[in-house]
Every structure is written in C-alpha cells, then in structure tokens.
Amino acid sequence: MKSNTRKTLDEFIIERQDDFQYSTGELSRLLNSILLAARVVSYKVRKAGLIDIIGAVGTTNVQGEDQQKLDLYAHNIFVETLVNREIVCGIASEENDNFITIQGLDQSHNNKYVVLMDPLDGSSNIDVNVSVGTIFSVYHRISPVGTPVTMEDFLQPGVNQAAAGYILYGTSTMIVYTTGFGVNGFTLNSAIGSFYLSHPDMKCPEDGNVYSVNEGNYVHFPRGIKNYIKYCQEEKENRPYTSRYIGSLVSDCHRNLIRGGVYLYPSTLKTPNGKLRLLYECNPMAFITEQAGGRASDGNRRILELTPTELHQRTPFYCGSKNMIDKIEEFIANEEK
Numbered sequence: 001m002k003s004n005t006r007k008t009l010d011e012f013i014i015e016r017q018d019d020f021q022y023s024t025g026e027l028s029r030l031l032n033s034i035l036l037a038a039r040v041v042s043y044k045v046r047k048a049g050l051i052d053i054i055g056a057v058g059t060t061n062v063q064g065e066d067q068q069k070l071d072l073y074a075h076n077i078f079v080e081t082l083v084n085r086e087i088v089c090g091i092a093s094e095e096n097d098n099f100i101t102i103q104g105l106d107q108s109h110n111n112k113y114v115v116l117m118d119p120l121d122g123s124s125n126i127d128v129n130v131s132v133g134t135i136f137s138v139y140h141r142i143s144p145v146g147t148p149v150t151m152e153d154f155l156q157p158g159v160n161q162a163a164a165g166y167i168l169y170g171t172s173t174m175i176v177y178t179t180g181f182g183v184n185g186f187t188l189n190s191a192i193g194s195f196y197l198s199h200p201d202m203k204c205p206e207d208g209n210v211y212s213v214n215e216g217n218y219v220h221f222p223r224g225i226k227n228y229i230k231y232c233q234e235e236k237e238n239r240p241y242t243s244r245y246i247g248s249l250v251s252d253c254h255r256n257l258i259r260g261g262v263y264l265y266p267s268t269l270k271t272p273n274g275k276l277r278l279l280y281e282c283n284p285m286a287f288i289t290e291q292a293g294g295r296a297s298d299g300n301r302r303i304l305e306l307t308p309t310e311l312h313q314r315t316p317f318y319c320g321s322k323n324m325i326d327k328i329e330e331f332i333a334n335e336e337k
C-alpha cells in the first residue's frame, strides 16, 4: 500500500486521543515531541559515519559505562525537545545520574507527566553501523501538580505506565508504542518526514524458534538458564532453535515481537541483577510485549509488578513469546528445587 494512502501517526494519535486516561491532549503532544526528537536523532544516526558523532566522549555515566557521542547527542535532543514543549515535569535518563526537574516556563511545576528514557540503546553497535534504538516510558505524576517533581514520581511500578515505546534506527526508522490499548508500529518516510502506520495491532506469536542471549557469558549463567539454553539446542520437536543476538535490546526484542522468540539477559555471578535497567529498558519493553500478547519476567516475577527502589536499578530480564517465557520460568523453578 503506497505510504500516502496509509494513516500518519499524527492522524492516529488524534483519532485515539480518547483512549488516554486524563485525556487533555497532553499525552498526544508528548508523543509528538518524542516523534520530533526521533526525526532529529534518526537524521544523525543515518550519517553517523560521515560526521563527528562516532566514538566515546571520554566521560562515564552513573553505571560506569563509557558514554558515546551519540548517547549524549540523543540525550540532549530528547531533553531539549521535551523541555521546550512544556509537557513534562521531570525526566530521567540513562545518561544522567539524577532526574531532571522541569518547572515549566512559568515556574509553576504544572506539567503532569514524567518521562524515563534510554536515549540510545545498543551503544556498543553505534560505530559498527548495526541497528540501535531509543526507549521511553511515560507515567502520570503522583506528586501534587504545582509542586516540584519527586523521586516517587519515577519509582512507580511498570503497571502504572501511561505509555511506552521504542524508536528503532534500523533498515528504516520505526516507532512502536502502546498506551495500554494494543501496540502499533509506524515507519518514517524520511523524504516527507512523516511516520506512517506500517504495523497495525502488532501481536507477538505465543511460540517462536529464536533465542537471543549473549552466550559469551554462558559459564556465569545460573544452572536453570544453562539448562534452558541446552534445551534450545536439543535435536527434538521444533528444536534446535536459531540463535540470534544483535546486541541491541530494541532490535532483538523488535524481531521477536514480529516473528516470535525470546530475549534473555540473565543474572550472572558477576552481575547478580543482570545488566538491563528496570525503569527505562525493561518496564517499557515489558509493557509493549505484554500489550502484544507476549510476556516479560525476571525469572520468577512479572517485570511490570516489580517495585522500583532506585533510578538506575538493574534486573534479570526475559522477554518475548508467552510459552517460551513460561518454559524459562519452569527451568529456573526446577533449578531452585
């Protein structure tokens, strides 16, 4: 179907405005701001090899990771865009130790939403031209409007998310998001600068034959996960499964969302809480995956029901096709017997 006969994301947002709780158009404007920033970042990513945006800055973030130029560029573009559009009262980002308080042009602290984000996901793939992404999570504040945003506004369980999504800078630039009424994907026609509905009502197959895990860490994995990986590699039924690991959470989860499959980032002896961050990686990907009929777990509990205690806390993460997550939990439970 030719792009100009498809629905644009702007039209889609207006049409679905009444889905939003507290529907005052603010969440629509917030989503539009994220789209604006995504276009700017996408433009930079697509010519990363030609301009001085590759490589490390020389600083580290609160997780001790070397910050890439594109990490900070994306962080600054999203923060600037959200601040200037007067919609959020606070922002938390992987690239900032603490949350950012946005008081608003009239210093009234009247805005209602907080945004948590991973401005550039898959940083290790930036300078080798492999797909990367941006992940965002939106909550309605719990502190009173008119007062400065608080840490509690960010430390909400994932079930409270008003919206979540990711932008994938891959063969094309896409945005996939949910507001709790299903999952839809839109592709950017960069010649026109509009996102068009390309993946309506996305559904994650209950089963798949792909597993995504960094097997380089195998020796450090818990027994249950080692057993599950052996199970994936067995010559039985529709196995062995295919191993696919891009090393960008957004890209691996996007593939599994469309074709079925499972992404695993287990705890290891070195990192007992795994690597991925609960608030701006796991919660938004879990909300999207569940809304598409998949599942997301820390091996025992539903990710969305975890109660956060720190802004940058990590959690083991298993996400994807429902029956495959059930199987992983089974292997972990058997290990614990």
Ligand SMILES: O=P(O)(O)OC[C@H]1O[C@](O)(COP(=O)(O)O)[C@@H](O)[C@@H]1O
Binding pocket: 065, 094, 118, 120, 121, 122, 123, 124, 214, 247, 248, 249, 250, 275
């Ligand atoms: O290199 P590893 O340890 O397998 O980790 C890869 C994972 O780490 C991440 O890169 C972490 O995200 P950031 O790039 O945003 O820090 C995920 O995208 C990816 O799935």
Ligand SMILES: [Mg+2]
Binding pocket: 118, 120, 121, 122, 249, 281
């Ligand atoms: Mg990330």
Ligand SMILES: [Mg+2]
Binding pocket: 071, 094, 118, 119, 120, 121, 122, 123
């Ligand atoms: Mg990142």
